[in-house]
Amino acid sequence: MHTVEIDWGPPDGYEILEYQLSPSSWNRYEECPRKYWLSRQGLPRKTGMPIVVGNTIHNSVEDICNLEIIDKGDDEKNWLPKLAKKTLDHHWKLQKDIFFNTPRHPKWKQNSYNKAVEGLNKALYMLLRHVKIDNVKLSNVTLNMWKKIKINILANEGTMNSKCGKLMGRLDLLLRDFDDEGNESGWIVVDLKTGKPPKEKLSDTINRQLLFYRDLLKLINPDHPPMRAEGWYTSNQTIHEATGPSVTDTALATHSLIELTNTPFQATPEDFTCGFCEWKAWCPSWLIGIEDGVLKKGGRFTNEVVTLANFDSEEGLALFKKMIPDGQNGNLKDSGEKFGAFLTNQPLDQLRTLCSEGYEGALFIGSARIDGETRHLGDWSEILPWNPLLESIR
Ligand code: SF4
Numbered sequence: 001m002h003t004v005e006i007d008w009g010p011p012d013g014y015e016i017l018e019y020q021l022s023p024s025s026w027n028r029y030e031e032c033p034r035k036y037w038l039s040r041q042g043l044p045r046k047t048g049m050p051i052v053v054g055n056t057i058h059n060s061v062e063d064i065c066n067l068e069i070i071d072k073g074d075d076e077k078n079w080l081p082k083l084a085k086k087t088l089d090h091h092w093k094l095q096k097d098i099f100f101n102t103p104r105h106p107k108w109k110q111n112s113y114n115k116a117v118e119g120l121n122k123a124l125y126m127l128l129r130h131v132k133i134d135n136v137k138l139s140n141v142t143l144n145m146w147k148k149i150k151i152n153i154l155a156n157e158g159t160m161n162s163k164c165g166k167l168m169g170r171l172d173l174l175l176r177d178f179d180d181e182g183n184e185s186g187w188i189v190v191d192l193k194t195g196k197p198p199k200e201k202l203s204d205t206i207n208r209q210l211l212f213y214r215d216l217l218k219l220i221n222p223d224h225p226p227m228r229a230e231g232w233y234t235s236n237q238t239i240h241e242a243t244g245p246s247v248t249d250t251a252l253a254t255h256s257l258i259e260l261t262n263t264p265f266q267a268t269p270e271d272f273t274c275g276f277c278e279w280k281a282w283c284p285s286w287l288i289g290i291e292d293g294v295l296k297k298g299g300r301f302t303n304e305v306v307t308l309a310n311f312d313s314e315e316g317l318a319l320f321k322k323m324i325p326d327g328q329n330g331n332l333k334d335s336g337e338k339f340g341a342f343l344t345n346q347p348l349d350q351l352r353t354l355c356s357e358g359y360e361g362a363l364f365i366g367s368a369r370i371d372g373e374t375r376h377l378g379d380w381s382e383i384l385p386w387n388p389l390l391e392s393i394r
Contacts, residue, residue, distance in 0.1 A: 008220065041394060053116045056088060080124070125237065131149050280364060319339075
């Protein structure tokens with residue numbers, strides 16, 4: 001095995017800039033510059049169970065891989081499942097606390113714990129497979145087998161900063177790579193993915209994210225060996241290699257575009273991006289997009305901007321007046337349409353709170369399920385004050 005020195009940059013004397021380009025900020029900027037701008041305004045964050053599950057798996061893998069196991073015999077078995085459960089339980093609890101401290105969160109789903117257990121086990125099996133230990137149950141993994149994994153992990157949750165201070169990324173795992181004859185051939189940057197695996201090849205966004213990690217590590221380590229980047233999808237235990245030329249120059253060019261301005265960046269409304277955007281209550285452009293026919297209307301779930309006509313707080317029944325845009329700045333006018341809605345869980349609590357605080361302004365309704373003439377707002381929905389942001393509040 002080669003001894004490896006990895007530089008994570010920057011050395012003393014280099015300044016990390018106030019804003020840096022990371023794969024997630026780059027993606028957000030590419031999807032919609034306004035989305036990126038809004039994400040940097042300190043607005044109330046949103047979380048959900050997939051984030052809890054993903055973070056629990058990532059943090060558990062990190063801890064297990066970092067642990068120096070000194071109290072086991074080389075051939076001892078039955079220790080890894082216990083260690084995995086203890087570590088996972090610790091992180092599950094931490095994530096639960098973060099979940100409830102995040103202002104916008106749905107109902108806690110304890111049964112997602114099983115997904116976290118399954119994801120962690122699968123990640124451990126993928127690490128075993130990387131060192132050619134196959135068809136061994138976690139309970140039969142000996143310390144000697146684990147040492148094979150440990151010696152191949154060059155780094156685990158490493159934060160990289162480019163020496164110019166403009167680029168940053170946090171990689172999950174850096175592993176030794178081997179050729180078909182088993183000879184050490186370089187490094188593999190591994191990003192653990194707990195979401196939906198690709199059907200065939202990586203999406204352009206994920207591919208670019210993995211190349212970003214690969215190329216940033218190359219930039220900081222000019223004497224690097226051959227290097228590849230892979231996405232490891234725990235749900236079906238598939239590995240997808242990122243392909244393509246260096247993205248460093250494009251990343252550096254993008255960095256110059258993301259410096260925050262007082263006025264919002266351009267909005268580029270698009271059905272998929274707006275559908276998953278968590279900042280709609282602060283963005284007038286999607287509502288204008290619907291009115292102008294740029295975004296599709298209809299579907300089983302809908303987003304609305306409304307005023308409250310009537311609310312039975314006890315029963316969770318509300319009557320809303322539907323509003324439409326009046327100009328480009330988030331001002332509204334009455335559409336003349338009304339609809340009734342059944343509210344439970346998070347949106348019901350949110351509306352009760354707003355009413356008890358005396359809020360009388362327009363409301364953003366996220367993800368109402370359409371059922372004939374009425375709407376259902378449950379755990380998947382939210383109600384927030386309509387608050388289009390026209391200048392920075394940072
Ligand atoms: S709602 Fe759509 S247009 Fe507005 S910031 Fe989000 S993605 Fe961009």
